[in-house]
Amino acid sequence: MSSSSLNKVTVGGLLVTLGIIFGDIGTSPLYVLKAIVGKEAISEETVLGGISCIFWTLTLQTTIKYVILTLRADNKGEGGIFSLYTLVRRTKVPWLVFPTIIGGAALLADGVITPSISVSSAIEGLRYFDPAINTVPIVIAILTALFLIQQFGTKFVGRFFGPVMFTWFLMIGVLGILSIVHAPHVLAAVNPLYAYRLLAEHPNGFWLLGAVFLCTTGAEGLYSDMGHCGRKNIRASWGFVKVMLLLNYFGQAAWLVGQEGAFLEDRNPFYSMMPDSFRWIGLIVATGATVVASQALISASFTLINEAIRLNFWPRVRIKYPTDLKGQIYIPSINWMLYAGCVGVVLFFRESSHMEAAYGLTINIDMIMTSTLLVFYLSLRRYRSFIIFLFIAVYATIEFSFLIANLDKFIHGGYVSMIISLAMIYVMWAWYQARKIRNRFVEFVKLKDYLPLLRDLSHDFSIPKYATHLVYLTSANYTEEIEAKVVYSILQKQPKRADIYWFVHVDVMDEPYMMEYKVVELIKGNIVRVDFRLGFRVEPRINLMFRKVVEDMVKNFEVDITSRYESLGRKNLIGDFRFVVMEKFLSLENDLPFYEKIILDTYFFFKRVSLSEERAFGLDTSSVTIEKVPMVVNPVGDIPLKRVK
Structure with missing residues (x-):
């Protein structure tokens, strides 16, 4: 998109925004409620409490923090943690480099997990047609094709991203409505009392926040990709995206309460609430949406590394410019590093339900780091002290609660994403610190x-x-x-x-x-x-x-x-x-x-x-x-x- 089109809302801009910005957060219905229910017997209390937590997480975390507040922190239209760092480093607070490096590394680690879990969740829908099918080779084949085409750029494929995601959001919204009519009382879960009861009264309620958090993992990517579409297009399209997501979540909840007392086992509520005759179409659209989600995160990783190189946080690597689109780059070393990581994750966990344990912990840390930098940004922009303290109180409570719940995932697979993130942190820190040591002795x-x-x-x-x-x-x-x-x-x-x-x-x-x-x-x-x-x-x-x-x-x-x-x-x-x-x-x-x-x-x-x-x-x-x-x-x-x- 041209720089001028980023400053105004257009139909084309909204369509491109759907394809580039909301891929990650948009495919979360494939696995979030499945993760909340888990291996326990389905209970209405858990389902309604979980859906209430999702509603308020999307409202407080995604809408208010990111869409309303964080998108204000743009650096000449660019977003992401490195852009935010360039805005706040004028405060001359030297330790701000720590949250910047940790946040950037955590987002890269998320780039390894997201394509794996998204594509696996979609392809596992094939088990409704053949329960014995081995989905791992299919997932790896799709990921291989996805990473192979990166070297040619995504100008051609990108034209289809918007329509694919528009079809996806429209589909999940309609499916949600068709399911809600069978149990409309699930809409009462917008009342935060349901969320409070789940967290306070359910034996494992607080720890379910680790699964709830998966519904907002794409919010950080939303901020990182702001430069591609512009703040106004993101805000305008988020209303449509949020409504479609919530309709689908409530639709899955309506199907789940009808299964009370049963066990999910290998079933996914996303596919289960579909009419049998529609499931093939749903599977194809879901696969296309997860490919778009993966592509968006791969492109965001390239952008992140490019910024890290310019800010002396990453070794200089070969960068290619496969098309004439502004900002579109291809970094071979990062592409194949991400590919190796994705294939390794798929082979190690094999099931999307197992990947859920590795997913969310590092991006949660990234969000805390972004919040830390954002406090300094609000201070630089001379926001009232009351607003800054309110922001700290609310989001420290929310994000550290999610972090504590996500730490429960560590021994179940979260250590994988932490190892990846720590490796990235070490490379960034060593490169940054070595240049400081070197420059100290330049005469x-x-x-x-x-x-x-x-x-x-x-x-x-x-x-x-x-x-x-x-x-x-x-x-x-x-x-x-x-x-x-x-x-x-x-x-x-x-x-x-x-x-x-x-x-x-x-x-x-x-x-x-x-x-x-x-x-x-x-x-x-x-x-x-x-x-x-x-x-x-x-x-x-x-x-x-x-x-x-x-x-x-x-x-x-x-x-x-x-x-x-x-x-x-x-x-x-x-x-x-x-x-x-x-x-x-x-x-x-x-x-x-x-x-x-x-x-x-x-x-x-x-x-x-x-x-x-x-x-x-x-x-x-x-x-x-x-x-x-x-x-x-x-x-x-x-x-x-x-x-x-």
């Missing part, structure tokens, strides 16, 4: 002290010319500074004579799609600094961007890029450009504390297997020189070496 010098030397070197014809234009990437944030290693590289390591020296700096900005640059001529026609200001969602194609800068400067007669070689200059040929990238490695001359050694070893391991510096900055050219620079963080002390005769 900067005043560039003005070396400008005369650089000018003299440029005109010293006793030294062979290294390049007409010599371009260095620098991490110095200030124009008047430069890394000591860059000066050493030019003047001492191998004196590099060039006609023009360029220093290029890339600054990642909080605005998602900013693309600006600034040029400072330190010595006219001899030494130039270029600062790129790129949003955290913009691919840093420095090779192309630098070329554009040079073209603009040539048009404005600010620089002459004609070759300075006499024979070539007469023919008006363009001079050669050579980029130099300084790549650090951990020197053996370090005596590191245990913690820093582990962090830096992890950092350099992922650095070796991740994207190289030149590829990460889009320097897809043969004219790149990589200079290895030893990184000495903590030099080894005096060596007790004794000289003998």
